[in-house]
Amino acid sequence: MNRFLPFSMFVATLFLVGCSSQYVSHDAMSEVSNAGRYSLKQDKGPDSPMAASDINTTTPRKEPLSRHGNKSPYTVNGKQYSIMASSVGFEEEGLASWYGQKFHGHSTSNGETFDMYKISAAHKTLPLPTWVRVTNLDNGISIDVRVNDRGPFHGGRVIDLSYAGAVKLGYVDKGTARVKVEVLEGESLDQSVYFVQVGAFSSKDSAQNLQQRLKSEVNEKVGVYKDAYYRVRIGPVKYDQAITLQQKYTGQEFGKPLLVAKP
Numbered sequence: 001m002n003r004f005l006p007f008s009m010f011v012a013t014l015f016l017v018g019c020s021s022q023y024v025s026h027d028a029m030s031e032v033s034n035a036g037r038y039s040l041k042q043d044k045g046p047d048s049p050m051a052a053s054d055i056n057t058t059t060p061r062k063e064p065l066s067r068h069g070n071k072s073p074y075t076v077n078g079k080q081y082s083i084m085a086s087s088v089g090f091e092e093e094g095l096a097s098w099y100g101q102k103f104h105g106h107s108t109s110n111g112e113t114f115d116m117y118k119i120s121a122a123h124k125t126l127p128l129p130t131w132v133r134v135t136n137l138d139n140g141i142s143i144d145v146r147v148n149d150r151g152p153f154h155g156g157r158v159i160d161l162s163y164a165g166a167v168k169l170g171y172v173d174k175g176t177a178r179v180k181v182e183v184l185e186g187e188s189l190d191q192s193v194y195f196v197q198v199g200a201f202s203s204k205d206s207a208q209n210l211q212q213r214l215k216s217e218v219n220e221k222v223g224v225y226k227d228a229y230y231r232v233r234i235g236p237v238k239y240d241q242a243i244t245l246q247q248k249y250t251g252q253e254f255g256k257p258l259l260v261a262k263p
Contacts, residue, residue: 045163045172046116047257055164058119060131060144061261062189062239066110069128069150076153081124087183090126094158096179098136098166099151108149112165119168122149122160123181130183134159136169137178145170194242195235197258198249204230218245233260 072083084090091132100116109116110128121132126147135142145165152160159181163172198214201207207230214222218234219239225231234245242259250256 012216023046043100045100045167046173049233050117050164050167052168052170055117055119057168058144058146059261060091060146060184060189063081063129063259066096066128066148069076069108069110069148074150079153083127087126087130089183091180092158093137093178093180095156095176096136096161096166096169096171097152097157097176098160098161098163098172100163110148112148114149114162116163118162119143119145119165120149120162121145121147121165122151123147123158124150124153126183131189132159133182133184134161134165134169135180135182136171137180139170141169144188180260189239194234194239195260196237196242196245196249197231197233197260198254199232201231201232202229206230206234220245 070083073080074083075081099114099122103114104116106114108120109122114120121134123130123132126132128148128150130147132144132145132147133142139178144167146160147159149160152158157176161169166172166177169177169179199207199210202211204224204226207224210232211222211224214234215233220234222232222234222238225233235242237245246257246259
């Protein structure tokens with residue numbers, strides 16, 4: 001009888017997985033995050049709940065598509081999903097759910113790190129990233145959200161918000177809410193500004209030398225910002241100008257300058 005034990009354990013494992021998860025893990029399929037795989041009964045928020053006033057709102061901005069998370073089509077639970085070629089004009093209504101502590105610190109579908117304390121979202125077919133306005137139809141509260149993950153694949157749910165997003169929309173205790181999702185475009189994104197990072201140095205003198213050089217080449221402000229490195233950034237500028245500057249300084253000396261949304 002012992003030779004049947006491994007098979008029995010295998011069947012038991014399948015049963016437990018089938019009961020606990022409805023989604024494919026990020027490890028099993030790189031295009032779908034492990035965030036959002038489990039039901040809310042198996043996930044929770046932080047040990048110390050946050051208040052809506054403690055959560056920073058997010059500012060919509062134009063962004064290029066992520067290198068990861070946009071493979072189309074992809075399959076989850078035997079169902080195939082195709083990523084939208086264009087999200088312009090897209091809107092939908094349905095149930096929103098949320099995910100939190102169980103996936104805090106794990107990778108999202110586009111390769112970023114999921115942070116339950118910040119506003120973000122998962123959607124099955126929107127390109128990553130896409131900025132959307134989510135309105136709680138039960139209380140009228142709206143927030144702007146950056147979609148960087150895949151899900152939810154639970155029937156009837158159209159979007160999965162981070163714990164912070166659910167707190168901000170006022171449904172974290174309820175678990176789900178009726179929402180309207182609208183893709184942001186045009187003027188909603190054009191108001192955003194960027195900084196173009198052309199260098200990062202361990203030496204302050206090297207950063208200041210580049211700063212002085214760039215001041216003679218561009219009309220925009222050039223600053224040096226200190227964290228672990230001395231970062232030389234041009235800005236703030238609008239998205240189109242940021243792209244122009246990025247292209248201008250792309251090459252062997254600078255590599256490809258980064259676009260960042262803060263100084």
